Structure formats: structure tokens, C-alpha cells
Amino acid sequence: MGPAPLAGVRVLDLTRLLPGALATRKLADLGAEVVKVEEPGRGDYLRSIPPLVGGEGLMHLVLNRGKKSIALDYRTEEGLALLDRLALAADVLVEVSRPGRLAALGPARGPLSILAALDGQ
Numbered sequence: 223m224g225p226a227p228l229a230g231v232r233v234l235d236l237t238r239l240l241p242g243a244l245a246t247r248k249l250a251d252l253g254a255e256v257v258k259v260e261e262p263g264r265g266d267y268l269r270s271i272p273p274l275v276g277g278e279g280l281m282h283l284v285l286n287r288g289k290k291s292i293a294l295d296y297r298t299e300e301g302l303a304l305l306d307r308l309a310l311a312a313d314v315l316v317e318v319s320r321p322g323r324l325a326a327l328g329p330a331r332g333p334l335s336i337l338a339a340l341d342g343q
Contacts, residue, residue: 226253234308235259235289236317238267241340243285246316250288257308258286262293314338 228249235246235258243266250256260266268282275283292308295301309315314336 228252228254231255231314232312233257233314233316234312236315236319237340238318240268240281240285242316242318243268243282245338245340246289247285247287249314249316254314256289257312258289258291259296259305259308260291260293262295265291265293316340 231249231254233246233249233254233256235242235256237243237246237258246256246258258266266282266286268279268285271279271281273280294304296305316338318340
């Protein structure tokens, strides 16, 4: 068996809740390195939605398996600088927010191959 189809692909995951978590889990399952960005102190909303297993939401555990995680607040100057560094190392950025929200944070987040924006519409 050869390497995973997405081995060597780096994904920056700025998603929340089910649609984005499922999409990026599929990428991780195919071998991509996925780094999930979570809100400091709170984390992803799915962490606290029952049923809980060992204090973690079951859906969070299922949908975020195989991913790395980092807490950062990209509403701060320091957090935005770290987000930029992470994006520069990424091939793909997946985000779920209101249309234009990521662009409102400033210039493009790096030389991405793919920017996937899920907006719920």
C-alpha cells in the first residue's frame, strides 16, 4: 500500500460545528495534516455538547480525530500574526463564517492552493 492520497498536504482548519469539522476530518482521513484552530478557554462548541466521554463531547472526538489543535484568538494582533504564520505553512484553509469575515481580518492569509469557505447559505 502506498502513501495516503493527501500525505504532505497541510490544512488549516478554522471551522466550527458539524459541516467544517466533517469536511476537514475527511481530509485528515485521507492523510492531510490538519491543524484545527480553536477559541482560547472555550475550544470548539462541539467539545461541550453531550453525550460526553471523559469530559469531551462525543461528536467532537469523532469529528476531530487525527487532527492537531491550537488555541488562538485571531481577533488580537498576536493571534492574527500567529494565524498568518500558520497560513503561510498551509496548502488549504477551510473556514466557516459570514461571507467576507476572513477577508475583513486583513490581506490574504498566505499563498494557499485552496481556500474553502462554508457560509451556511
